[in-house]
Amino acid sequence: MIRKANANWKGSGKEGKGTVSTQSTVLKDNQYSYSSRFEEGIGTNPEELMAAAHAGCFSMKLSFVLGSKNFVPETIDTTCAITLEAGVISASFLEVTAKVPGITMELFQECVVEAKDNCPVSKAYNMLITVKATLVD
DSSP states (O other): OOOOEEEEEESOTTTOEEEEEETTSSSSSEEEEHHHHHSSOSSBOHHHHHHHHHHHHHHHHHHHHHHHTTOOOSEEEEEEEEEEETTEEEEEEEEEEEEOTTOOHHHHHHHHHHHHHHSHHHHHOOSEEEEEEEEOO
16 A cells, blocks of 8 residues: 655745645645744644654554454544654654543553554654553543
8 A cells, every 4th residue: 555645845944835735635735834833833744744643543553452352442532742853853642542341451551552562653653652541431
């Protein structure tokens, strides 16, 4: 399987602007700029897209891991924060809250670690990956 996205940039690094689009067209000519990356400007940025990819991949992988142990989650909500410091993307912090009927906290935590270590996006990211997991009733 191969998935594609493209970016177009015009102008200098600080004053220029760009757009990103995905093969599925979920993103189509979405704006990004210096301001949306390093300030609070309108638009997306690479780190935000990385965070979305990691949160989505981890959530799906956790569902598969739970399923392999005969548990079906009612909900899995994951937030991901990507850290960019000194020009280096250095960390991904996942925070997951899930409702999984019948599972123990210990087994849930084991499943979370397995999902973190084995989701394809985690495997692709060469950075510190941490996770905080909460199981709700």
